[in-house]
Amino acid sequence: MDYLYHPFPAKRHTVFAKKGMVATSQPLAAQAGLEILRNGGNAIDAAIATAAALTVVEPTSNGIGGDAFALIWTKDKIHGLNASGPAPQSISAEELRTKGYEKMPMHGVIPVTVPGVPAAWAALSEKFGKLPLKEVLLPAIRYAEEGYPLTPILGKYWKLAYHKFKTSFTSEEFTSWFETFAPNGKVPEVGEMWNSPCHAKTLRTIGESNARDFYEGKIADQIDTFMKKHGGYLSKSDLLSYKPQWVEPISVNYRGYDVWEIPPNGQGMVALMALNVYKNLEKPKWQCADTIHQQIEAMKVAFMDGQAFITEPEEMPISVEYLLSEEYAKKRSITIKDEASNPEPYDLPKGGTVYLAAADEEGNMISYIQSNYMGFGSGIVIPDTGIALQNRGHDFSLDESHPNVLKPGKRTYHTIIPGFLSKDGKAVGPFGVMGGYMQPQGHFQVVTNTVDFLLNPQATLDMPRWHWLKGKTVQVEPEFPNYLVQSLVRKGHTIQVTTDGGSFGRGQIIWRNAETGVLQGGTESRTDGAIAAW
Structure with a gap:
């Protein structure tokens, strides 16, 4: 690459x-x-x-x-x-x-x-x-x-x-x-x-x-x-x-790359759903407000449905296969307009x-x-x-009508998710961004920055991030370009610039060159991150 x-x-x-x-x-x-x-x-x-x-x-x-x-x-x-x-x-x-x-x-x-x-x-x-x-x-x-x-x-x-x-x-x-x-x-x-x-x-x-x-x-x-x-x-x-439990990983193909996640009860499929919806929209442009807007809106759609449906696989009201299907992605992509949407809000706590x-x-x-x-x-x-x-x-929910209701011996909706990228049956490598409900959003941004904009691993992690919280509210880092902030505000987003680096997750990436076997890694500048190599 x-x-x-x-x-x-x-x-x-x-x-x-x-x-x-x-x-x-x-x-x-x-x-x-x-x-x-x-x-x-x-x-x-x-x-x-x-x-x-x-x-x-x-x-x-x-x-x-x-x-x-x-x-x-x-x-x-x-x-x-x-x-x-x-x-x-x-x-x-x-x-x-x-x-x-x-x-x-x-x-x-x-x-x-x-x-x-x-x-x-x-x-x-x-x-x-x-x-x-x-x-x-x-x-x-x-x-x-x-x-x-x-x-x-x-x-x-x-x-x-x-x-x-x-x-x-x-x-x-x-x-x-x-x-x-x-x-x-x-x-x-x-x-x-x-x-x-x-x-x-x-x-x-x-x-x-x-x-x-x-x-x-x-x-x-x-x-x-x-x-x-x-x-x-x-x-x-x-x-x-x-x-x-040993499980079969789930994936979607995003512009020629297979993006892999753990199936439910984890929330990894939220990242996959967002990527699937997003690829049906206009071709992404570098540092463009329309592109960032569509990314945020695709993530909102995925989170709305993920929060509503993800739990133990056998108790999900809609199948994983359908939620990751092209049919579903196309239907949901049609709902994304040029203005910020106001979905039903979720209270998204921070993670550890x-x-x-x-x-x-x-x-x-x-x-x-x-x-x-x-x-x-x-x-x-x-x-x-x-x-x-x-x-x-x-x-867990204590509401008996909710798919994620607390039951004896049941696993809850889980925020922590590892990610992996491959291409044409060969490994590209592991990646992840920890941090509660930021994690699928971080995975989404790692993949789009890598695949769409060809950023190297460290550049991918250093890019200023956005973090959708609820409704029309989106947090961005201080380094996020001001012209993009102003453009997103005009599209109806409520933008909060915050210095709390913990809100934007902490990631790691290792990619492998398929021909030479050389490894290249990026680590998180928002924490005490490090790469040890030989």
């Missing part, structure tokens, strides 16, 4: 390498993956090592108690892993309504669902890895035992969470969060060391047992005991019955997620994402384990 120059002053430059590459949001985690590559592991081993390290060196966005998804390219075939966990068997919408809840709470023990992250690591290692899981987790264990200094963006979000939590997390079940992440009543500052020996012990147990202990052993007992004590619903029986991409010289590539959701997740940390549990159940 040939690329144009970088259209804006480069914040970073595209990295090139041949033997292997890891791109993620934290330098130490990227180095953990590279260490495993140098020790004889493949891209999948490197991804697991990086993911495990991220639970230590970026706990503001993910943890052992979260969920994960992956797209793996190996031997010219793509595989999908859905390691999102279901609601506990003892919880239901009726149960919570009886207790006076009108909607799912955001924090505490109630929105905790079965964690999928440890099972994801074990499944990936067993199916595709070259090294034992216990060896792959060693860099993460070392960071947890010895400690590491906080990086700037990490420190920023850690402090914001602490100041928020110290006024709202006042009951006993949150005590362990403060003991773990604010030891001695003080949040660690940027450049200060932080370690978590309990986290290291848990990682070592997961590695030695191939994650079985987490779901059926001592760790499962600790989770069960804590939940029973504090009125939670997650139990050891829920953990015992959990298995991650990490994304990574990895590749090796054998041709293996992986797009991997894991999350605790909304930063630190539920605020629940299991004592003496370092396990911060997710609050993914917050996305």
